[in-house]
Amino acid sequence: MTTGLINEVGDIIGTRITVYNLLPQFLDPTVTEAYLCRLYQLTPEQVSAARAHILNNLDTVLAQHLKIEDRIADGNAPEVVQQAERTRAAMRSFKEWLAEQEKAEAAKRMAESIPAEEGNNSREFPSFREWLAQQEAHSGEGV
Amino acid sequence: MRGLLADVHLQGHLPYLRSLIDELDLGSVLAELELELATFPDIPLDPSLDDRSLWNHCQREGWVLFTENRRADDPNSLQATLADSWKPGCLPVLTLANKTRFEHSPAYAKLVATHVAEVLFDIQVGLGYISNDQPRIYVPRKA
Numbered sequence: 001m002t003t004g005l006i007n008e009v010g011d012i013i014g015t016r017i018t019v020y021n022l023l024p025q026f027l028d029p030t031v032t033e034a035y036l037c038r039l040y041q042l043t044p045e046q047v048s049a050a051r052a053h054i055l056n057n058l059d060t061v062l063a064q065h066l067k068i069e070d071r072i073a074d075g076n077a078p079e080v081v082q083q084a085e086r087t088r089a090a091m092r093s094f095k096e097w098l099a100e101q102e103k104a105e106a107a108k109r110m111a112e113s114i115p116a117e118e119g120n121n122s123r124e125f126p127s128f129r130e131w132l133a134q135q136e137a138h139s140g141e142g143v
Numbered sequence: 144m145r146g147l148l149a150d151v152h153l154q155g156h157l158p159y160l161r162s163l164i165d166e167l168d169l170g171s172v173l174a175e176l177e178l179e180l181a182t183f184p185d186i187p188l189d190p191s192l193d194d195r196s197l198w199n200h201c202q203r204e205g206w207v208l209f210t211e212n213r214r215a216d217d218p219n220s221l222q223a224t225l226a227d228s229w230k231p232g233c234l235p236v237l238t239l240a241n242k243t244r245f246e247h248s249p250a251y252a253k254l255v256a257t258h259v260a261e262v263l264f265d266i267q268v269g270l271g272y273i274s275n276d277q278p279r280i281y282v283p284r285k286a
Contacts, residue, residue, distance in 0.1 A: 016151040020213035039155040083272035087265040
C-alpha cells in the first residue's frame with residue numbers, strides 16, 4: 001500500500017527523500033532493502049511503498065527521472081571547470097603553508113621544551129588575510 | 144560561511160566524504176578555515192523541510208547545501224527556487240552528479256571529496272574562481 005506513505009509527486013511523506021533518490025538504487029542489483037533502510041533511515045514499509053509507487057506510475061516516474069538525468073548531464077558552466085585550476089593551486093599553496101606552520105611550531109616547542117598540548121593551546125596562526133598577504137608578497141604563486 | 148550541510152538523502156554518505164577529505168589530507172585545511180561538515184540532526188533541522196525553506200535557511204545561516212536534487216519539478220522545488228530566488232552573492236548548492244558511482248568507485252568518490260573541499264575553500268577564502276555567480280555546482284566537475 002502506498003497510500004499515506006508517498007505523495008503524488010513521489011516524496012516519501014515526512015522526509016526529504018523521493019522515489020527519484022531511490023530509483024537508481026532499485027536498479028542496482030547489489031542494493032538490498034536493508035541497505036536502503038539503514039542508509040536513509042527508512043522503514044521497510046516506506047521502501048516498499050516507494051518501489052510500488054514507481055511500478056504503479058512507471059511512465060511518469062521514468063519521464064521525470066530522464067529529465068533529472070538530462071539536467072545533471074548538462075553539468076557545470078564552462079567557467080567552473082576553466083577556473084578550477086586556480087582554486088586548486090591556491091588550496092595547494094595554503095596546505096603547504098599550513099604544513100610549514102606546523103613544522104615551525106613543532107621546532108619551536110622542541111627548542112623551548114614546551115609540552116605538545118600546551119603548545120597547541122598557544123598555537124597562533126595568522127588569519128587568512130595575513131596568509132594571503134604573505135602569498136602576494138611572494139607573488140607569482142598563482143594565488 | 145559555516146560549511147557544508149548534507150541533505151537528508153546524503154547524510155548517510157557524509158561520514159565517508161569526511162573520511163575521504165581526511166584521507167586526502169584536506170581535513171586540516173577545512174578545519175583551519177573553521178568549516179564544518181554537518182547533517183540535519185547536527186543543526187538540528189526538520190528532516191521534512193521543503194526545498195525552498197531549506198535553501199532559504201542555508202542562505203541565512205551560511206551553509207552550502209550538498210544535495211542530490213532528484214525531485215520532481217514543483218513551485219517549491221530546488222530548481223524552481225534557484226530560478227526565482229538566486230542572485231549574485233548567494234551561496235551555491237553542491238549537487239552530487241552520480242550517487243551510484245560515488246558509492247561504488249573510490250576514485251570517483253575521491254574526486255567528489257576533492258572538488259567539495261575546493262569549492263568550500265574557494266568560497267571561504269573569498270577567491271570566487273569557481274563559486275561566484277553559480278547557483279549550482281555539480282561535483283565532481285567532470286564525471
